[in-house]
Amino acid sequence: MRLPDVFNGARRCLSTTLFALIFVTLPQLSLALTPEAAKAIAVGENDDRLSALAKAIAEPSDGLVRLIDALLDDAVKIAEGRVYIVRDGKALDAATGAETTLPPNAEDVVNNNRVRGELDTARAAFSLLSEDRNTRAKAITELKDEANEAKLPIIDRAIAKESDAELKSRLQQLRAAMLVASSDKAKRLEAVAALASSGEPSVKSLLQERLQPTGESDPEVRTALANAIKAIDAKLVWGERLGVIFSGASLGSILLLVALGLAITYGLMGVINMAHGELMMIGAYTTYVVQNLFRQHLPSGFDYYILAAIPVAFTVSALVGAVLERTVIRWLYGRPLETLLATWGISLVLIQSVRTLFGAQNVPVENPSFLSGGVAVMSNLTLPYNRIAIIFFAFFVLALVYLLINKTRLGLFVRGVTQNRTMASCMGVNTARIDTYAFALGAGIAGLAGCALSQVGNVGPDLGQNYIVDSFLVVVLGGVGQLAGTVYAALGLGVLNKLLEGWTGAVLAKIAVLAFIVVFIQRRPQGIFALKGRSAD
């Protein structure tokens, strides 16, 4: 402890930096806080304190903001009817902000959860007047769930000041949400009408709450409420449908990334690679390591770590894959069941190695700032940037693989060795080397999938195990040796899974999908796109 006397706990030391940060970003407010008001907020019964707070919010001031921040940080003390803020071992007078000395008998101000909640909303209400658009937008979101009439003056002021059209309309809705419980019937009707134009799920639940027997009593307002809910429902249903399709496409693109590597190792080479998931895990951990390197050595360019991580993840996984091919898999060609067992063994060794190196816990991988957040297409449909990015990334990788297999010399060799190894060898193709390249390529794509997965899910030693069953099903469903089949199977399974999930819940959906695949395999044992002719046995 640095300051044992004044500070009760070391955690307070941390809050000072936070305080400085908030203080700088605050707008300059004019009116001052009176010592009486500060005292009323800081001491007394909780109910009295809250009403004092509500009264004070109507007239925001620098002092009030400072006091609320201090209250939230547990940095307020009280002595002889005066309120002090204690920061960094210095005591400030809460009302004036002037530095004073703290009387020895000062006592801590304690806030329970209810008071804390109110303080938080009050804090958000002030942010409505911030200069920064993002801060204002965030504040509106925070206030949405805490709408009550007490904050009306500050909302009115914010509406008057707001220049951004979108934020202004959101503020007006917020105002309507506060007025819907007003005692004036005309105001209520007006508020309901304003709310009907919204498409927010939270507004809907607010209106539904008003419709409860304890809420609205006037029949005219009740009808208006019911109509407003219908109007909102109509808007929401499309958002929900699109949301399901989007999450299905997102899952499908992840499956596609996972299965693309398998389509090469299994589809083209006939190698059952149970360690595929672990190669993905290696890709994800590589991303984690690259992220840490950037954070340590290049914090200014932290956001771009992902661009560096993509090729590094590919390379590391491809190298591991090449080593595996040279040492183990090479000796098992043509014996798929043995390959399955040996690669399972490899996966166990890889999992345990990662546990030894990085620990058994999940490691944190942060999204770069341009991938966090999302675009709000509709009020109840926000598409996260990272998922959008993965969909594009999956198709980018697909295009690369397609070009590589179909347009390059290496791809020609791979296809040649797949179709007729002996003949390819006679034509001078170094088949052993092609095997290594092809396997390394499949492993590298697994690494890319792992890099992508690190942006949406947990990175831990079990990462690969969660996807291995799914991804094999994609390859089996799509048909061996068929890129097109893999694409259709991955996207189809993704969307089907999410559709069923909305209907029956996640676990039953998964079981239904598995049952569907077993039945499907009955009808078409070779997958959607079967190889035709004698070679298909």
Add this chain to the structure above:
Amino acid sequence: MTINTQPMLGQTHSLLSPMVRWGLLLSLAVLFGVIPFLPDFYVTLIGKIMCFAICALAMDLIWGYTGILSLGHGLFFALGGYAMGMYLMRQIGRDGVYKSDLPDFMVFLDWKELPWHWTGSEHFLWALLLMVAAPGILAFVFGYFAFRSRIKGVYFSIITQALTFAAMLLFFRNETGFGGNNGFTDFKRIVDIPIATPSMRISLCIISGLVLIAFYLIARYLVQSKYGRVLQAIRDAETRVLFTGYNTLWYKLSIWTISAMMCGVAGALYVPQVGIINPSEMSPAASIEIAIWAAVGGRATLIGPILGAFFVNGAKSWFTVAFPEFWLYFLGALFILVTLFLPQGIIGLIRKRSPKSDANKQESASSTPPPVAANADPQAQGSQA
């Protein structure tokens, strides 16, 4: 691929050759003469491993002799275990935490009566029937559809893995009525005798041993009969067997179902000894471990998988105590080394060492496939046949 460990055709072996007879006598002597005097820990451990050995034997029948690698045998094992577990839960009676007629987890879920599939679970005979019927029927139905559409090789392996994975997800749910992810535990009695006594432990262990011996003899009878020969022919060249006029569907389906039922019995013996059954027994990893027991010991031999189960599980219980973090390395290395260097497992190694088996040596040398097969394309395998 051919693993030729069988005597030549026409050279008949009696079911009990002198070696087998001595082996049986020895194992019975160990069961009744040594087991009762071992410490509790070892009694439970050996009993548990003997249950695993039954699984390995079942896996050997379907994989070693018929060439079908199942990655779903853990499911059959667990189903047998759950069948016995239901009975054991009912045997708790009113001694549970909630003092209710219903099993504790149902009280916890606020269920008022037993779900339909618990009907009859209070009868021991019903449990005995269910432990073979549940895995047997599931295997029959699943196998019928799978074999009828000629799903084979790795396709079959992957589908069975998906099957056990789906079942695991299903059993994890509380609504299924099998205790969710906690499964069944805290057993008190079996056939009204307290379960947690040394004498009960010893009895269960000896029963497991007797069942293992019985299954060994049955398996021996099966593989030496004409039926067993057809199975091995299916393993080596299924297309030819089909062309010779055999309907391979019923051969494969019957051995698949028998194998599943054996696993079910193993599971039912396992649960009262370890005192718990939960869905993790159905995880794909558990099923694939059964395959490695058979592979380590030696496929297409009957004694091999039993040795393999003892070796791997013995190593596991030693490692997880002595070097817990190295167990997965060891298991992984075992998978890799056995498939690379010991395609015939421990038994193959012993046969190679023993001086009198020169013939075997040559056979094993010729049966080991070349490092890189002529054509690695799995679809071309059929054309070689």
